[in-house]
Amino acid sequence: ECVAYWMRMEDLRIVDNRALSRASSKAQQDSVPLIVLFVISPQDYKAHDRGARRIDFMLRNVALLKESLSELHIPLHTVSISPRKSIPSKVISLLQEWRASGLYANISYEVDELRRDIQTCELGTKKGMRCVFVQDRLIIDPGILKTKEGKVYSVYSPWQRQWLDTLNQNLDWLSEAPAPQANNSEVRQSKTFGKLFDSPVPEFVEGYQCEAEDGKNMTEFWPAGTEAASQMLDRFLNTKARKSQIGEVSPLTEGAESSAKQNRISEYAEGRNRVDLDTSSRLSPYLTSGVISARECVRRTMTFLKAKQVKGDRGSGVGMWVQEIAWRDFYNHILAAAPRVSMGRPYHEKYANVKWETSEKHFQAWKEGRTGVPIVDAAMRQMNVFGWMHNRCRMIVAMYLTKDLMIDWRLGERYFSQNLLDGDLASNNGGWQWAASTGTDAQPYFRVFNPVSQSMKCDPDGAYLRRYVTELAKVKGKEIHDPSPDTADAHRYPRKLVDHKEARERALRRYKEPGSL
């Protein structure tokens, strides 16, 4: 007999993991071993546009977790299941083989995953298992925050005020889930479970192998494990931003530039939009894969401030950063309330018929960072090499694809998902729909970024541009942001694909009357 915890690719941690914690207490109470199951599903990865980097990061984390759990005599068993529709029945059969009395998992909010879990739960219950699915991914659970009229919020600011009030009225939202208890060491000798300790975590999933150089970069700049995530958070709280870029200095060995007053988080309110400085936490891959909990991130800001309440105002660095963590909750709440966004539908249905351009040449140039707009190209090249892109740049390139090139946001969303290490349906979809004005932006469609003025603000000296668009490294002064055709030709840099002013007008026309050309 046993109790099983089904770990997913969004909750890759042992500490502060509610389902794992609950499964452990039940196992202790019933004096049976706790077993951890991890399902590998290549078909799901394909259907959900997962990239090799994300899968590689997942496996690197699972391998570390297996070791740590083993020290607690808890086996972690990985199993590859295909087709994906058979996951519920195969999971339940495996649990029956193990004579599991209970199955515990954290809730996923994506439609396919919800359906899978409901089916698993129904099958398990029929077989007499206790199936417990708990909320863990977010700080405040979906469905809690409502407008005065009892509706789901569709705009961030009022939602965020309620989020912060709700949190500060009951700080239990942030409480840490107790750590799992060790199994009795005899489980290692058990006929059924003993062998699970020895089965290795696969090094790769067929079709999702990083190219050698890429895999090396990812391992260096995105080390796996909760310890690495925690150090990343320390780095954000305790060291000041450098005038360096991701890739130049390894984040965990960059050396102490510790300072109580000057640190990334305190300077975040002003610094967060500077793409030439390494100002943000770079925690997104860890949060997306659940290597660190969002609760832990907010708790650490309270310890940092020695505060009894959560700070979430726009005026301070800490407050502003907590607001970013709140965005993650917000987009998951949207996903849970409007499942259509999981299925490629616009949040605002009235934009379902916007007419998109279909130039493969333009789309390819955007993907490769050859649009002739330096900030767009630098950002795309940054992502292509490091699996991560600065938030301001994500907004700029998404707005450029959808409003300047007038290419369907879903294509951009998919490319991001395939290449980002932090690719997450809720945040990625939310970001793309925000940029394409089909989503929750409080401003309507006429928010169209001018990429050149954006570039001048977020990279005033052009250091970021020179780092990634090496062709232009020798271009002096402000021209780096907007090279003339002659300069572009002289440096073998592409000329602009479209004229921003004309493209803007076309976008406004098409959004104003979806369906028009």
Ligand code: FAD
């Ligand atoms: P910090 O600035 O340090 O913020 C801390 C954390 O807050 C982040 O790690 C993230 O978990 C959360 N966060 C910050 N901004 C946002 C936001 N706008 N929406 C949701 N959560 C946020 N984020 C993802 O995690 N995965 C994605 O796939 C993703 N796709 C995006 C696509 C577009 C078009 C846009 C505009 C944004 C997207 N974001 C996504 C949000 C944001 O760009 C990243 O979370 C952020 O750049 C990660 O860097 P960081 O960890 O240093 O962030």
